[in-house]
Amino acid sequence: MDIILAERRIKELTEQLEYHNNLYYNKDDPEISDYEYDKMLRELEELEKQYPQFKSPLSPTSRVGGMAGEKFSPVVHTVPLESLHDSFSHAEMRDFDRRVREVVPDVTYIVEPKFDGLSVACEYQNGVFVRGSTRGDGITGEDVTDNLMTIKSLPKRIPNAPEFLEVRGEVYMSFKSFEELVKRQEDNDEKPAKNPRNAAAGSLRQKNAKITAQRKLDIFIFNVQQVTGTELKSHRQSLDYLSELGFPTSFYKVCDTIDEALEQIEQIGNSRGEFDYAIDGAVVKVDSFEARRALGSTAKYPKWAEAYKYPPEEKATKLLDIEINVGRTGVLTPVGIFEPVLLAGTTVSRATLHNRDFIEEKGICIGDTVVIRKAGEIIPEVLSVSEHPSDAKPFVFPTVCPSCGSPVVQDDEAATRCTNTDCPAQLMRHMIHFVSRDAMDIDGLGPAFLEQLLKEKLVKSPADLYRLKTDDISAFERKAEKSANNLINSIQKSKDNELYRLVYALGIRNIGLKAAKLLCEHFLTVNDLMNAKAEDFESIDGFGSVMAQSLENYFSLESTKQLIADLKDLGLKMKPSEQKISGGVFEGNTFVLTGTLPTMTRSEASKIIEQNGGKTSSSVSKKTSYVLAGEEAGSKLTKAQKLGIEVISEEQFLSMIDK
Structure with missing residues (x-):
C-alpha cells in the first residue's frame, strides 16, 4: 500500500471505529459484530505501526472506546479498568508468549473464558458493598450502584472481609433471560435487543433500577483491582480468595506452556454451546503479580494478558419455506424455515427474515441455500444467499392478513401491517400484553388460558375480562371455585392500577x-x-x-x-391517584413548564401544581397563566415573552405555594 492510500485508509478506519465505538459503548446498539470490529481495529493497528505519522492522537487503538454518560454520576477509577489486546490465531498467541518470555522466562499462565458482557468495578468497605461503576473509558465510569444492587448473585455483604476491596466483574444476561426479553419485545412489536451483551448493557444503564431488576442480570467476578488488609501474590490466589468470600467466579486452568494454553482455548471454544451465557473468547493472563509489574502496560492494554477471540460460527442450510407471523400491532413478520443445522451448540431451524425489504435486498427465494449464524451466539440470522438453484421460488409477500384475510398495507417503517384492528392474531398478542406485569398485571391469565377464552369467544376485547364471572371461569377451567375467585379478584384489583x-x-x-x-x-x-x-x-x-x-x-x-x-x-381508573385540591392556591391557573429546574423535575412540579388546584399544558397560548422556566428554556419561553405571559422561576413558584 502506498503512502497516500495508507493515510486515507487510516483516516477511514479511525472514523469508522469511532462511529462503531459510540454505538457499542454509549448507545448499546451495535451495527456490526464484535469480530468484525476487532478485525478493523487490528488493521488500523498494523497500518499505524507502518505509518505512525498518520496516527491520530485520539486513535481508537490508544484508548478504551466508551465514555461516562451524563445520566449517571461520574466515578474516577483509582486503578484503571484496562482493555485487552486481541489475537485471532494460534500464531498471534505464540507471539504474545514470546514477548512475555523475553521479560519473564519461567512464566505460568491462567486461562479463563472471556465473557461477553459489560465490565464493572464493585467497591466494599469492611465487607459492605458501597459503590459500583461501569468501565467507561477505563479512567472514568458511571455510578450504577443502585442497578448493581438488583443483581442477586452479587454479594451485598461479605464475611471475613478486608478493610477495603475493589473487584472487577462482567455483568451479563443469560441466554434464558435474553430469550424472555426478546419474546416480550417481539410480542409488543418493539425493536428486539440484538444480543445478550447489549441487552445487559442497556439494562444496567437504566435510570430506573426497577427496570434493571426485571431484566434478571447476572455477574462473574474475575479480578481484584485493589485490596487493603490482606496480601495477594498471584491471580490464581486472588480467584480462590474471591470464591472463598462468596463472589461468583468462573473456572480457570493453570498452564505452564503456551501449548497447554492453546489447548485450553480450543476446549473452551468447543464447549461454548454448553453454557447459558455468551463467551466470545478466552483470556490468557500471567499468574504472578510480580511478573505483571515487570511486564507493565501500554497506554491501552496490559502486556501481561491477551484475549483470543473466537470467530462467529456460520453454517449453510436450505431454506424450506417462509411463514408469516402477525404481531400485536398487526405487523406481518416473515420467518424462514430451514433444514435443521447445529450452530453454536444448538439446533437451528427458524430465523426471522425481518420484512419484505430484507427478503428483496438479499434476493432470498424458497429453496435457496443460505448462510446463517447466531448473533451474539443466540439469535439466528440470515447473512446471505450462497446458492440459488434454478427451481428456487421467489417469495410473494401476502396482500391479505393470513390470520383474518383483511388487506395489508406497507407503512413508512418498511413494515407490512394488517388493517383489521379486530384481527384474531393481533387480539391474542394484545391480550397477552394487556395482562402483562408492566401493564395491568393480572395474575392467573397466562397465554394458554387467554387462548382458551378467545377460542370460546368468552373474551373479544380487554373490556370483556372485566365482565367475566366466577361461574364462567370455574365451569370453563374445571377448577375449584376458590381458584376462580382468585382470578376474578386479580382482575378486579387491576381496576385500581395507575x-x-x-x-x-x-x-x-x-x-x-x-x-x-x-x-x-x-x-x-x-x-x-x-x-x-x-x-x-x-x-x-x-x-x-x-x-x-x-x-x-x-x-x-x-x-x-x-x-x-x-x-x-366497568370502573377502571381514568385519571391519576392524586386529586386536585378544591380551592387550592393554583385553582383556575394553567402552567407551562420549560427548561431544567434547579431542585425538582418538571413532573414533580406538575404534580405540585395539580395537587394545588392548577393544571399544566404542553404548549403556550393566551390562556396560559404562568410559564415556569428553568435553565436552557427554549421556544416556549420565547413565545411566552412575545405573548406577555408571566414567566416565573422555581424560587418564585415555591414562594407562591408558601403564601
Whole structure:
C-alpha cells in the first residue's frame, strides 16, 4: 500500500471505529459484530505501526472506546479498568508468549473464558458493598450502584472481609433471560435487543433500577483491582480468595506452556454451546503479580494478558419455506424455515427474515441455500444467499392478513401491517400484553388460558375480562371455585392500577412504559389524551413525530373510543391517584413548564401544581397563566415573552405555594 492510500485508509478506519465505538459503548446498539470490529481495529493497528505519522492522537487503538454518560454520576477509577489486546490465531498467541518470555522466562499462565458482557468495578468497605461503576473509558465510569444492587448473585455483604476491596466483574444476561426479553419485545412489536451483551448493557444503564431488576442480570467476578488488609501474590490466589468470600467466579486452568494454553482455548471454544451465557473468547493472563509489574502496560492494554477471540460460527442450510407471523400491532413478520443445522451448540431451524425489504435486498427465494449464524451466539440470522438453484421460488409477500384475510398495507417503517384492528392474531398478542406485569398485571391469565377464552369467544376485547364471572371461569377451567375467585379478584384489583399502566396496556404503537408515564404526567385524564393532537404530544420532551402521530391515530379510532368508554363504564381508573385540591392556591391557573429546574423535575412540579388546584399544558397560548422556566428554556419561553405571559422561576413558584 502506498503512502497516500495508507493515510486515507487510516483516516477511514479511525472514523469508522469511532462511529462503531459510540454505538457499542454509549448507545448499546451495535451495527456490526464484535469480530468484525476487532478485525478493523487490528488493521488500523498494523497500518499505524507502518505509518505512525498518520496516527491520530485520539486513535481508537490508544484508548478504551466508551465514555461516562451524563445520566449517571461520574466515578474516577483509582486503578484503571484496562482493555485487552486481541489475537485471532494460534500464531498471534505464540507471539504474545514470546514477548512475555523475553521479560519473564519461567512464566505460568491462567486461562479463563472471556465473557461477553459489560465490565464493572464493585467497591466494599469492611465487607459492605458501597459503590459500583461501569468501565467507561477505563479512567472514568458511571455510578450504577443502585442497578448493581438488583443483581442477586452479587454479594451485598461479605464475611471475613478486608478493610477495603475493589473487584472487577462482567455483568451479563443469560441466554434464558435474553430469550424472555426478546419474546416480550417481539410480542409488543418493539425493536428486539440484538444480543445478550447489549441487552445487559442497556439494562444496567437504566435510570430506573426497577427496570434493571426485571431484566434478571447476572455477574462473574474475575479480578481484584485493589485490596487493603490482606496480601495477594498471584491471580490464581486472588480467584480462590474471591470464591472463598462468596463472589461468583468462573473456572480457570493453570498452564505452564503456551501449548497447554492453546489447548485450553480450543476446549473452551468447543464447549461454548454448553453454557447459558455468551463467551466470545478466552483470556490468557500471567499468574504472578510480580511478573505483571515487570511486564507493565501500554497506554491501552496490559502486556501481561491477551484475549483470543473466537470467530462467529456460520453454517449453510436450505431454506424450506417462509411463514408469516402477525404481531400485536398487526405487523406481518416473515420467518424462514430451514433444514435443521447445529450452530453454536444448538439446533437451528427458524430465523426471522425481518420484512419484505430484507427478503428483496438479499434476493432470498424458497429453496435457496443460505448462510446463517447466531448473533451474539443466540439469535439466528440470515447473512446471505450462497446458492440459488434454478427451481428456487421467489417469495410473494401476502396482500391479505393470513390470520383474518383483511388487506395489508406497507407503512413508512418498511413494515407490512394488517388493517383489521379486530384481527384474531393481533387480539391474542394484545391480550397477552394487556395482562402483562408492566401493564395491568393480572395474575392467573397466562397465554394458554387467554387462548382458551378467545377460542370460546368468552373474551373479544380487554373490556370483556372485566365482565367475566366466577361461574364462567370455574365451569370453563374445571377448577375449584376458590381458584376462580382468585382470578376474578386479580382482575378486579387491576381496576385500581395507575393510569399510566392502563395507557401502556392499550398497546399503542411506539409507546412503551416510559412514554406512557410521561403522557400521564402531561395529561390529567384519558379524555385529555383523546382530545389532544399530534403537535400536543410532540411538545413533550422525548416525543418525536412518529410517536405523536401514532397517538393521534390511535385515539381517533372509533374502536379505541368504544374500548375506552367500555373500560370507564366497568370502573377502571381514568385519571391519576392524586386529586386536585378544591380551592387550592393554583385553582383556575394553567402552567407551562420549560427548561431544567434547579431542585425538582418538571413532573414533580406538575404534580405540585395539580395537587394545588392548577393544571399544566404542553404548549403556550393566551390562556396560559404562568410559564415556569428553568435553565436552557427554549421556544416556549420565547413565545411566552412575545405573548406577555408571566414567566416565573422555581424560587418564585415555591414562594407562591408558601403564601
